[in-house]
Amino acid sequence: MSEGRTELEKLGEFNLINHLTKKFIQKNKSTVLGIGDDAAIISMSNNKVKLVSTDLMIEGIHFDLTYMPLKHLGYKAVVINISDILAMNGTAEQITVSIAVSNRFPVEALEELYDGIHKACSIYNIDLVGGDTTSSLSGLSISITVIGTAEKKDVVSRSGAKENDLIITTGDLGAAYMGLQILEREKSIYNTNPKIQPDLDGHDYIIGRQLKPEARNDIILDLKKMNVKPTSMIDISDGLASEIIHLCKSSNVGCNVYDEKIPIDSKTSMTAIDFNLDPTTCALNGGEDYELLFTINQSDFEKVKGNPNMTIIGHITNPNDGIYFIDKSGNQIELKAQGWNHFNE
Amino acid sequence: MSEGRTELEKLGEFNLINHLTKKFIQKNKSTVLGIGDDAAIISMSNNKVKLVSTDLMIEGIHFDLTYMPLKHLGYKAVVINISDILAMNGTAEQITVSIAVSNRFPVEALEELYDGIHKACSIYNIDLVGGDTTSSLSGLSISITVIGTAEKKDVVSRSGAKENDLIITTGDLGAAYMGLQILEREKSIYNTNPKIQPDLDGHDYIIGRQLKPEARNDIILDLKKMNVKPTSMIDISDGLASEIIHLCKSSNVGCNVYDEKIPIDSKTSMTAIDFNLDPTTCALNGGEDYELLFTINQSDFEKVKGNPNMTIIGHITNPNDGIYFIDKSGNQIELKAQGWNHFNE
Numbered sequence: 001m002s003e004g005r006t007e008l009e010k011l012g013e014f015n016l017i018n019h020l021t022k023k024f025i026q027k028n029k030s031t032v033l034g035i036g037d038d039a040a041i042i043s044m045s046n047n048k049v050k051l052v053s054t055d056l057m058i059e060g061i062h063f064d065l066t067y068m069p070l071k072h073l074g075y076k077a078v079v080i081n082i083s084d085i086l087a088m089n090g091t092a093e094q095i096t097v098s099i100a101v102s103n104r105f106p107v108e109a110l111e112e113l114y115d116g117i118h119k120a121c122s123i124y125n126i127d128l129v130g131g132d133t134t135s136s137l138s139g140l141s142i143s144i145t146v147i148g149t150a151e152k153k154d155v156v157s158r159s160g161a162k163e164n165d166l167i168i169t170t171g172d173l174g175a176a177y178m179g180l181q182i183l184e185r186e187k188s189i190y191n192t193n194p195k196i197q198p199d200l201d202g203h204d205y206i207i208g209r210q211l212k213p214e215a216r217n218d219i220i221l222d223l224k225k226m227n228v229k230p231t232s233m234i235d236i237s238d239g240l241a242s243e244i245i246h247l248c249k250s251s252n253v254g255c256n257v258y259d260e261k262i263p264i265d266s267k268t269s270m271t272a273i274d275f276n277l278d279p280t281t282c283a284l285n286g287g288e289d290y291e292l293l294f295t296i297n298q299s300d301f302e303k304v305k306g307n308p309n310m311t312i313i314g315h316i317t318n319p320n321d322g323i324y325f326i327d328k329s330g331n332q333i334e335l336k337a338q339g340w341n342h343f344n345e
Numbered sequence: 346m347s348e349g350r351t352e353l354e355k356l357g358e359f360n361l362i363n364h365l366t367k368k369f370i371q372k373n374k375s376t377v378l379g380i381g382d383d384a385a386i387i388s389m390s391n392n393k394v395k396l397v398s399t400d401l402m403i404e405g406i407h408f409d410l411t412y413m414p415l416k417h418l419g420y421k422a423v424v425i426n427i428s429d430i431l432a433m434n435g436t437a438e439q440i441t442v443s444i445a446v447s448n449r450f451p452v453e454a455l456e457e458l459y460d461g462i463h464k465a466c467s468i469y470n471i472d473l474v475g476g477d478t479t480s481s482l483s484g485l486s487i488s489i490t491v492i493g494t495a496e497k498k499d500v501v502s503r504s505g506a507k508e509n510d511l512i513i514t515t516g517d518l519g520a521a522y523m524g525l526q527i528l529e530r531e532k533s534i535y536n537t538n539p540k541i542q543p544d545l546d547g548h549d550y551i552i553g554r555q556l557k558p559e560a561r562n563d564i565i566l567d568l569k570k571m572n573v574k575p576t577s578m579i580d581i582s583d584g585l586a587s588e589i590i591h592l593c594k595s596s597n598v599g600c601n602v603y604d605e606k607i608p609i610d611s612k613t614s615m616t617a618i619d620f621n622l623d624p625t626t627c628a629l630n631g632g633e634d635y636e637l638l639f640t641i642n643q644s645d646f647e648k649v650k651g652n653p654n655m656t657i658i659g660h661i662t663n664p665n666d667g668i669y670f671i672d673k674s675g676n677q678i679e680l681k682a683q684g685w686n687h688f689n690e
Contacts, residue, residue, distance in 0.1 A: 043395075044389025045389065129397060131399060175390075
């Protein structure tokens with residue numbers, strides 16, 4: 001955070017928006033008018049559709065500012081929205097960002113947050129086209145709506161999986177969850193004894209996955225290049241188990257997913273074991289990986305085979321067969337979502 | 346509220362969204378896919394543009410549940426978003442609704458909220474296409490993003506006002522603010538002595554303007570019928586003074602607005618006087634009227650003359666002339682926005 005502290009009331013709501021958004025440059029041709037009017041204007045062309053998704057992040061529920069730098073938070077808030085558009089096989093182009101903050105935050109804190117938002121917008125080629133800034137009685141809330149585009153014929157929903165399709169996940173799973181465990185552990189040690197410095201050594205990868213996830217637009221580009229259109233797709237925000245269930249229920253199919261196939265980084269596994277957790281459980285229920293989960297027709301198998309970013313973890317079955325996880329001993333276990341149900345925490 | 350209390354955790358996040366949105370029916374041809382996937386799908390056609398606007402409402406800042414029924418709150422939250430699309434001369438078609446709630450709220454409370462959202466969607470022909478539902482540590486937050494459509498050539502921004510244009514406001518102003526004063530007064534009496542029943546008699550109009558505002562889509566239809574395209578337009582959410590300043594600054598013009606022309610309902614004036622407030626000040630700085638403020642070329646004067654919903658309150662001047670309010674004694678006073686600056690409260 002830069003030095004000095006500017007109280008929010010010094011700037012006022014309109015100036016604050018202007019102040020925080022002045023360095024955002026519009027990049028997409030479809031953005032006709034961005035911030036500064038009652039609504040943004042987005043142009044359209046035939047054969048294309050707009051994709052819209054929204055996400056609300058609440059301090060104390062979705063993030064903890066004890067260990068989440070505001071710049072990372074801004075970056076992550078944008079990325080998780082982009083991920084939803086990618087999961088439709090589309091391209092994210094515009095976002096609106098609304099924030100509510102208490103007077104606890106100086107303007108400099110919001111500048112940090114918007115620096116992160118700006119960085120994500122730059123890297124992912126997104127235009128910030130609107131938003132709302134208001135005060136809250138306590139804490140910080142961030143609400144982002146993302147708008148994307150796709151050719152009508154390219155859109156992939158959750159509901160197209162068919163029997164015998166292959167189930168693929170990108171990247172590796174469970175790392176963001178283990179990163180969170182490390183951060184929570186160090187926070188609790190710090191709270192007990194503030195003199196002890198946090199020990200994050202050797203955990204860069206998993207902490208990075210928690211604090212600064214990326215959206216897999218590379219995968220969407222790869223699939224286009226490989227001429228593969230998934231039959232269904234979803235992003236893994238709430239844990240693999242929860243997403244598989246969503247996908248199967250939306251598609252009205254069953255599945256077999258194999259424990260031994262689930263890609264887990266060795267750093268994730270080692271940390272899980274340190275915490276007396278089963279790495280597979282972390283991958284299934286951990287959440288926040290923002291990888292893509294999709295299904296393809298078996299005829300596309302040769303095209304994806306050997307792709308280092310894609311792992312086949314199972315196949316789609318008849319709806320009557322149920323949604324099953326096959327453990328390393330070959331036991332069939334019915335999958336139940338545990339995911340991030342915030343109301344149960 | 347219906348009887349009984351269902352704890353939020355009993356339903357869980359996904360079931361809660363399904364539960365709250367199951368009775369929403371899609372009405373717009375452009376809504377290809379609504380709730381239930383990573384993003385909604387909205388179709389496009391040539392010569393049209395999409396309009397996007399967003400609004401974040403926080404309990405304790407934007408609304409007080411002591412006197413704001415949840416059903417009204419849901420209705421109002423949708424209406425104020427629609428108003429932003431109308432202010433661009435567009436038609437609102439889709440919304441996403443994200444809410445964060447603490448466990449203080451039972452499911453039945455959210456049902457009330459969504460009943461209001463549903464009613465507004467029915468009346469204004471809006472499709473609910475997405476959203477997010479999460480818990481909060483305290484209170485209720487509602488974030489709505491609205492998407493609208495307009496012919497490219499019909500869009501009216503804030504920045505098109507030209508010297509000599511006439512300035513018009515719809516409806517009457519200051520009523521929502523005076524409604525709020527009545528509600529706040531009765532709340533404070535109730536807090537002092539809960540045995541005293543609130544005395545809202547004779548204040549139906551101004552309280553209705555506060556609790557259940559309407560968006561002026563009738564005006565947009567009227568303007569089309571009259572073949573009048575405003576040169577600039579904005580909705581009056583933060584008080585007339587603030588909106589006039591926005592409009593003049595965006596258009597790089599000055600203005601003269603006349604005190605004696607500002608439409609104020611007699612019930613608003615009488616209540617203002619009861620509270621020792623100047624009715625004009627309430628109209629200028631009160632906010633939440635959700636009327637439309639627009640400018641038209643003088644050549645359109647004959648078309649709007651005598652329209653009971655439209656009042657000419659002044660005219661646009663050279664930017665060097667400044668933004669002026671002419672009081673009833675003919676004094677020129679420079680207009681300064683006081684509006685709803687939440688950070689100053």
